[in-house]
Amino acid sequence: MxxxxxxxxxxxxxxxxxxxxxxxxxxxxxxxxxxxxxxxxxxxxxxxxxxxxxxxxxxxxxxxxxxxxxxxxxxxxxxxxxxxRNIISHDPMLKVKALKVNKALPQFVDEQSLNQLLDTFEFTDDFAGTRDKLVMELLYGSGMRLAEMISLQESDVSTYEQTIKVTGKRNKQRIIPISKRLIDLINTYIQSKKNTFFNNHSSFLIVTDQGETIYPMMVYRIVRKYLDLATTVEKRSPHVLRHTFATHLLNKGADLNAIKDLLGHSSLAATQVYTHNSLEKLKTIFEQAHPKA
The missing domain is CATH 1.10.150 (DNA polymerase; domain 1)
Structure with a gap:
């Protein structure tokens, strides 16, 4: 069975x-x-x-x-x-309880450090450098999951509407608005990809140095390589950029429901974890600014 x-x-x-x-x-x-x-x-x-x-x-x-x-x-x-399916008549899991888990706050990169990396670091101007920059900008600029980025097709990008169509868990699709700057970078990258792999132009957006669909471990290596230059957070993974996207939006006053939709969460409970990071920031501001703190 x-x-x-x-x-x-x-x-x-x-x-x-x-x-x-x-x-x-x-x-x-x-x-x-x-x-x-x-x-x-x-x-x-x-x-x-x-x-x-x-x-x-x-x-x-x-x-x-x-x-x-x-x-x-x-x-x-x-x-x-x-x-x-009527294979069993009684569910043996009814008495089973989940273990208690101490929830850790999502780790994220502070805004100044990440912007300094993306704005001032000189990525190489060849295909690999353009691709690496796009990987970093896409993950931070859209908050999409690693698997969602890997499965992106070129046709999922709408230059006119400045959006990306993302296929998430259980094949649920959502539309994410992206910046003009990210659209320009995508267009530059696609042109570089066509020039580099003119005989084998993959429909997948992000590809390896050989023109094949990028794989998870390569994305991990790319993200870790550049985050090593910008932060000392313990975890330096693609998911940290997703956490960073959500935390920065919340810190700037974005509505929690809007962040939920952008991240593709099925319920608000999954998104509320980011409020803890914002509360920590508010506490710090309070302690620094309030005369009675």
Missing amino acids: VDSFLQYIQYEKRCSPHTLTSYQTDLLQFTQFLDTVYECKTPEAAIFPMIRSWIVSLVEEKRTPTSVNRKIATLRTFFKFLLR
Whole structure:
């Protein structure tokens, strides 16, 4: 039934390849545990004590609460699928509770440091330099996710309307307005790409030095390379630029609901985490400015 479940979340739920891989990995680990400890060959035959035992083993392996909770979420989805298909008559996950997680505030780059990097750093004027600058400007200028940027097509950019059409989680599409400066950079980059790969002009917007669709690890390397020059924040990843986009907008007075729509969040709860960073800034301003602080 695992194969049927994976097909269900791929074709009916339209989960991303990354999510599909996570589900597949979690269920494989769960199946191996059942077979090794309980000689249970099929995960659909698992009962609550078996599931609880697996969760305890994950904790004992020093897995983070976030990692364990993701695996719990996988099992919840899997057993709900079995219940709907009448494969099982009782959901063994009903008694399972998620682990408590200490929520860390999203890390972000301060506005002055990032603007100084993007405005004054001299990227090389060849294709690679133009591409690297576009990667940095796109992630910070739109707040899109890594996977969303990788899947961008040239046709998703509207020069006239100054927007980008982004396909997010579960194939939900949203339109993000971008600056005239970013539009100009995209046009410069596309022309450079045509000149560099005139015999193999990919429809994907961001490509490697060989003209192939860019891959996650390369984007990580690009972002880390340039953020190393601008910040000392612990995490220097593409997602940090997404956090930075949201935090800077909120600090400038943008409406939280508008930021939610720009980020493609399904609920406001996911966006509200950025208010904590703004509150910290307000506290600092208060302590510096108020005579009774």
